Amino acid sequence: MHSKLPDVGTTIFSRMSALAAQHNALNLSQGFPDFDAPLALREALAEAVMEGHNQYAPMTGLPSLREQLALQLHLHRGVTADAETEITVLPGATEGIFCTIMACVGRGDEVIVLDPSYDSYAPSITMAGGHPVHVALSAESFAPDWDAIADAITARTRMIIINTPHNPTGTIWSDDDFRQLETLSQEHGLLVCSDEVYEHLVFDGDQHRSVLQYPGLRERAFALFSFGKTFSVTGWKTGYCVAPAGLSAELRKVHQFVAFVAVTPVQQAVARFLEAEPQYPAQLAADYQQRRDMFCSALAASRFRLTPSRGTYFQLLDYSEISDLPDLQLCEQWTEEVGIASIPISVFYRKPPAQQVLRFCFAKREEVLLEAAERLCKI
Numbered sequence: 001m002h003s004k005l006p007d008v009g010t011t012i013f014s015r016m017s018a019l020a021a022q023h024n025a026l027n028l029s030q031g032f033p034d035f036d037a038p039l040a041l042r043e044a045l046a047e048a049v050m051e052g053h054n055q056y057a058p059m060t061g062l063p064s065l066r067e068q069l070a071l072q073l074h075l076h077r078g079v080t081a082d083a084e085t086e087i088t089v090l091p092g093a094t095e096g097i098f099c100t101i102m103a104c105v106g107r108g109d110e111v112i113v114l115d116p117s118y119d120s121y122a123p124s125i126t127m128a129g130g131h132p133v134h135v136a137l138s139a140e141s142f143a144p145d146w147d148a149i150a151d152a153i154t155a156r157t158r159m160i161i162i163n164t165p166h167n168p169t170g171t172i173w174s175d176d177d178f179r180q181l182e183t184l185s186q187e188h189g190l191l192v193c194s195d196e197v198y199e200h201l202v203f204d205g206d207q208h209r210s211v212l213q214y215p216g217l218r219e220r221a222f223a224l225f226s227f228g229k230t231f232s233v234t235g236w237k238t239g240y241c242v243a244p245a246g247l248s249a250e251l252r253k254v255h256q257f258v259a260f261v262a263v264t265p266v267q268q269a270v271a272r273f274l275e276a277e278p279q280y281p282a283q284l285a286a287d288y289q290q291r292r293d294m295f296c297s298a299l300a301a302s303r304f305r306l307t308p309s310r311g312t313y314f315q316l317l318d319y320s321e322i323s324d325l326p327d328l329q330l331c332e333q334w335t336e337e338v339g340i341a342s343i344p345i346s347v348f349y350r351k352p353p354a355q356q357v358l359r360f361c362f363a364k365r366e367e368v369l370l371e372a373a374e375r376l377c378k379i
């Protein structure tokens with residue numbers, strides 16, 4: 001059969017998690033916490049199920065949840081969004097990104113993707129009939145290269161996809177980056193798909209900047225968020241999109257025929273939890289910063305080079321002083337021989353540059369992080 005995605009296989013995240021399980025390795029590869037969500041949130045889900053919130057929710061999401069999300073946007077970002085017309089609850093950010101692209105990108109349209117990039121972006125563009133145009137982030141700093149981005153824009157460019165805090169590099173966008181994007185996207189009439197799933201994981205006193213806070217971007221942007229990341233429940237696969245009413249209407253047309261709705265009791269649980277604990281997301285950064293610091297300090301005696309992650313729950317480690325092997329091969333070897341699974345950064349690129357870097361997820365319990373660091377120090 002003709003494949004629509006001939007170059008796509010099983011994602012590296014599934015492969016590395018399976019390899020970790022096979023070799024009983026510490027799994028710092030796939031991005032998910034190995035600790036539980038707040039008890040009150042889990043109880044709220046159990047209650048929602050037992051109370052009978054088990055049938056289809058409205059297509060755009062439970063009104064009570066959309067109201068809470070509007071309050072959250074105002075509380076944490078100073079952003080105003082209309083719960084009825086601008087906020088859509090979705091079965092995860094990945095579905096939201098797919099629906100955004102399907103709604104906006106047509107045959108032959110170009111979409112700029114900044115590499116290294118999350119693996120769903122390019123295949124979603126291809127499935128929509130568009131062409132991903134890969135532009136590499138700057139070497140070492142992983143900041144957007146604004147000259148290269150401007151050079152990549154053509155008359156066919158329809159959209160740019162951005163991600164801050166950034167998976168896999170742990171960098172965050174500056175105010176200047178957003179202003180550059182604002183100018184370019186206004187000048188060329190670009191839509192913006194802004195993946196902000198790690199919005200609450202920003203460290204060292206920095207603030208997350210959202211595309212929603214820049215007026216010139218707010219009018220042309222889809223911002224995607226994930227409860228999986230914010231509430232440590234990646235398996236609940238629920239998130240939301242904020243976009244102006246006209247753009248949200250287009251997104252909803254696609255969403256209603258891809259998934260139609262997000263899971264009802266999960267929506268009910270998150271709405272109740274946020275109503276009771278609106279400040280919960282603001283405490284996350286301190287908790288994850290502690291995990292990052294513990295992991296990085298325990299690696300001080302190792303031969304890895306690192307710059308502490310500024311956001312997300314990922315830490316890059318440069319192994320150039322340890323091995324010349326390609327990152328994918330080394331990842332597999334260390335999973336089997338050292339008992340630690342990580343992710344090779346080359347898989348996030350269309351054309352990987354020469355660099356020897358692995359991504360480790362530090363959303364793990366203290367004992368796992370310390371044991372992982374001890375094994376890495378012995379290499």
Ligand SMILES: Cc1ncc(COP(=O)(O)O)c(C=O)c1O
Nearest residue numbers: 031092093094118167226228239
């Ligand atoms: C950058 C980025 N975007 C989106 C997602 C997926 O979010 P969700 O599980 O809500 O689909 C992830 C998950 O790893 C991610 O790292």
